[in-house]
Amino acid sequence: MTTMTYREAVRSALSEALRRDPRVFVMGEDVGRYGGAFAVSHGLLEEFGPERIRDTPLMESTFVGAGIGAALNGMRPIVEIMTINFSMLAMDQVLNNAATLRYMSGGQLSVPVVVRMATGGGRQMAAQHSHSLEGWYAHIPGISVLVPATVADARGMLLAALEEPDPVFIMEHATLYPMEGEVDEGSGACDIRKAAVRREGQHVSLITYGACLWKALAAAERLAEKGVEAEVIDLRVLRPLDSETILASVRKTRGAVIVEEAWRTGGFAAEVSAQIMENAFDVLDWPVQRVCGVEVPAPYAKHMEDASLPQVEDIVEVVEANLV
Amino acid sequence: MTARTTRSSSAAKKQHYLDLLRQMLLIRRFEERSSDVYQVGKIRGFLHLYIGEEGVAVGAMQTLTPEDAIVSTYREHGHALARGMPANELMAELYGKATGCSKGRGGSMHFFDAERRFYGGYAIVGGGLPIAVGLALADKLMGRKRVTACFFGDGAVAEGEFHESLNLAKLWNLPVLFVCENNLYAMGTALAVSHSVTDLASKAQAYGVPSQAIDGMDVLAIEAATSEAAARVRASDGPEMLEMRTYRFRGHSLADPELYRTKEEVERWKEHDPIPAFIQKLRDLQLLGDPDLEQIEASVKQEVEAAVAFAEASPWEPLEDLTKDVTAS
Numbered sequence: 110m111t112t113m114t115y116r117e118a119v120r121s122a123l124s125e126a127l128r129r130d131p132r133v134f135v136m137g138e139d140v141g142r143y144g145g146a147f148a149v150s151h152g153l154l155e156e157f158g159p160e161r162i163r164d165t166p167l168m169e170s171t172f173v174g175a176g177i178g179a180a181l182n183g184m185r186p187i188v189e190i191m192t193i194n195f196s197m198l199a200m201d202q203v204l205n206n207a208a209t210l211r212y213m214s215g216g217q218l219s220v221p222v223v224v225r226m227a228t229g230g231g232r233q234m235a236a237q238h239s240h241s242l243e244g245w246y247a248h249i250p251g252i253s254v255l256v257p258a259t260v261a262d263a264r265g266m267l268l269a270a271l272e273e274p275d276p277v278f279i280m281e282h283a284t285l286y287p288m289e290g291e292v293d294e295g296s297g298a299c300d301i302r303k304a305a306v307r308r309e310g311q312h313v314s315l316i317t318y319g320a321c322l323w324k325a326l327a328a329a330e331r332l333a334e335k336g337v338e339a340e341v342i343d344l345r346v347l348r349p350l351d352s353e354t355i356l357a358s359v360r361k362t363r364g365a366v367i368v369e370e371a372w373r374t375g376g377f378a379a380e381v382s383a384q385i386m387e388n389a390f391d392v393l394d395w396p397v398q399r400v401c402g403v404e405v406p407a408p409y410a411k412h413m414e415d416a417s418l419p420q421v422e423d424i425v426e427v428v429e430a431n432l433v
Numbered sequence: 434m435t436a437r438t439t440r441s442s443s444a445a446k447k448q449h450y451l452d453l454l455r456q457m458l459l460i461r462r463f464e465e466r467s468s469d470v471y472q473v474g475k476i477r478g479f480l481h482l483y484i485g486e487e488g489v490a491v492g493a494m495q496t497l498t499p500e501d502a503i504v505s506t507y508r509e510h511g512h513a514l515a516r517g518m519p520a521n522e523l524m525a526e527l528y529g530k531a532t533g534c535s536k537g538r539g540g541s542m543h544f545f546d547a548e549r550r551f552y553g554g555y556a557i558v559g560g561g562l563p564i565a566v567g568l569a570l571a572d573k574l575m576g577r578k579r580v581t582a583c584f585f586g587d588g589a590v591a592e593g594e595f596h597e598s599l600n601l602a603k604l605w606n607l608p609v610l611f612v613c614e615n616n617l618y619a620m621g622t623a624l625a626v627s628h629s630v631t632d633l634a635s636k637a638q639a640y641g642v643p644s645q646a647i648d649g650m651d652v653l654a655i656e657a658a659t660s661e662a663a664a665r666v667r668a669s670d671g672p673e674m675l676e677m678r679t680y681r682f683r684g685h686s687l688a689d690p691e692l693y694r695t696k697e698e699v700e701r702w703k704e705h706d707p708i709p710a711f712i713q714k715l716r717d718l719q720l721l722g723d724p725d726l727e728q729i730e731a732s733v734k735q736e737v738e739a740a741v742a743f744a745e746a747s748p749w750e751p752l753e754d755l756t757k758d759v760t761a762s
């Protein structure tokens with residue numbers, strides 16, 4: 110086991126993939142000379158050269174589309190979109206090309222492209238740089254959406270994504286990059302189909318993903334001090350969603366709180382809630398609850414931004430208010 | 434014209450010209466027939482006909498090898514036929530049958546043929562250009578001397594992806610042959626209503642991409658220009674663009690009431706119909722007699738009728754397969 114940051118874990122997966130598979134190349138804005146907007150690809154240009162670490166112009170739609178085209182034609186591109194906020198400019202390529210080509214071609218084509226991007230708020234970046242739009246991507250059949258919350262997943266999920274025959278989108282919460290964790294550097298691809306039970310408990314299920322995992326775990330710690338045992342589910346993969354793990358937990362705890370940064374209306378938490386209602390309504394002791402982002406464009410001032418995002422106290426309060 | 438062709442034997446030349454004529458006629462008759470079938474409701478959705486523009490697909494496709502790739506639009510029946518995709522599979526796709534080239538999942542706008550490297554009809558205007566750039570990038574990275582031919586309309590030139598794609602293709606010296614089919618309209622919006630600069634070829638030059646405007650109603654001019662441009666693209670790895678000046682004789686799709694142009698304008702353009710013009714040229718060159726033409730028309734008719742019969746007789750995709758091929762697993 111080695112201790113490294115989330116950023117280093119992504120980088121180690123990138124360099125391992127580049128080293129062992131000549132079809133792999135990295136492209137995106139400032140991935141080369143700048144070293145990556147979040148320094149994820151720092152040093153890769155020096156090691157692998159400009160043919161494989163490709164700085165693109167500012168053209169999200171076209172470099173994502175080019176990644177799709179290169180994937181169609183035998184390569185294993187890893188495309189970096191600087192942040193999810195800019196990925197809307199590429200949404201047409203995602204929705205209408207990456208996600209459709211296998212189906213529309215009657216199974217003839219395969220698009221093994223991996224697209225990584227930073228997501229989320231909490232860094233006082235204001236309304237245009239703080240979005241959590243993973244749920245929008247998770248709405249689309251034909252792609253996978255991964256949301257690694259741990260350092261080990263940051264590495265293992267990227268390696269796993271490269272083995273997929275279909276497009277994989279990886280949303281890395283920007284606040285996680287400096288976080289340290291344990292990684293087995295010899296470990297390769299990890300599972301990308303299952304949610305993970307990060308803490309076991311029998312009184313309530315806290316269901317979350319990405320950076321909110323750490324808030325949910327902190328809330329569980331506080332609740333434990335009060336004698337409430339919360340189970341914490343890290344979804345890990347939003348599409349395809351591991352409904353079984355969610356439902357098994359809720360059947361055990363008979364109560365669920367879903368935590369996500371995204372806005373409440375039509376967010377991914379709504380989907381999780383609906384699945385619980387459809388499949389485990391009969392076991393619930395109290396209505397499914399959501400702790401979500403407040404419905405405002407992300408504010409800049411720290412006290413306002415903090416108030417707009419799910420916090421540990423919010424989770425604790427909701428559990429206490431509902432648990433009978 | 435003889436200077437343009439390297440074919441030495443006149444018999445081979447004649448055969449080649451008759452072949453070009455046959456391909457154009459096949460597209461014309463295939464689409465006329467599909468339009469009829471549409472009217473009786475057996476084909477639904479959008480049907481965008483290429484009638485009037487056949488010279489472009491047929492002329493441009495000649496120089497491409499089986500290893501080269503093609504990216505097209507929703508108006509791609511002509512490109513698919515000229516690439517050699519079987520009429521049977523295309524008609525079956527229009528019908529939505531299981532034997533269609535996309536197993537009934539694509540319809541008129543989304544023909545695919547992986548084996549012939551026909552990477553599809555893209556129905557979001559401009560959406561195919563980045564794909565073509567990526568296909569060419571893979572070829573370059575793998576050291577393959579292949580060309581990706583990317584067809585799109587004058588309307589697409591107004592989209593950001595056109596500008597992004599030409600910039601990137603030139604910046605990275607990728608072997609893309611951009612083929613702009615300028616038929617003077619994007620749906621009902623005329624060129625001058627869309628473009629501050631209506632000389633589309635000149636826009637490519639702004640990105641350092643060599644380009645020229647070609648008479649898109651002259652199949653031989655198209656073939657010659659495309660052969661030369663594709664050879665340069667193949668040799669140098671750099672992109673080029675050809676603007677084919679053409680015209681569509683039918684509406685944008687079969688749903689178009691054509692309020693935006695006059696019948697007189699359409700009639701004037703029909704005087705430049707690429708098929709009669711080519712027939713006349715061949716007659717003048719003594720390369721085409723009435724029996725040749727009759728024979729070609731008959732064989733095309735037979736091929737189209739066989740395609741309709743094939744589509745009619747084909748089964749529907751079973752509904753158990755509705756969600757098959759969304760992903761591999």
Ligand SMILES: Cc1ncc(C[n+]2csc(CCOP(=O)(O)OP(=O)(O)O)c2C)c(N)n1
Nearest residue numbers: 508556557558586587588589616618619620
């Ligand atoms: C992004 C996008 N906007 C609008 C449309 C609707 N639309 C379909 S075809 C078309 C006109 C395109 O014109 P052009 O590129 O010249 O091709 P043509 O149809 O003339 O062959 C429009 C506006 C679309 N499909 N995609």
Ligand SMILES: [Mg+2]
Nearest residue numbers: 586587618619
């Ligand atoms: Mg047009």
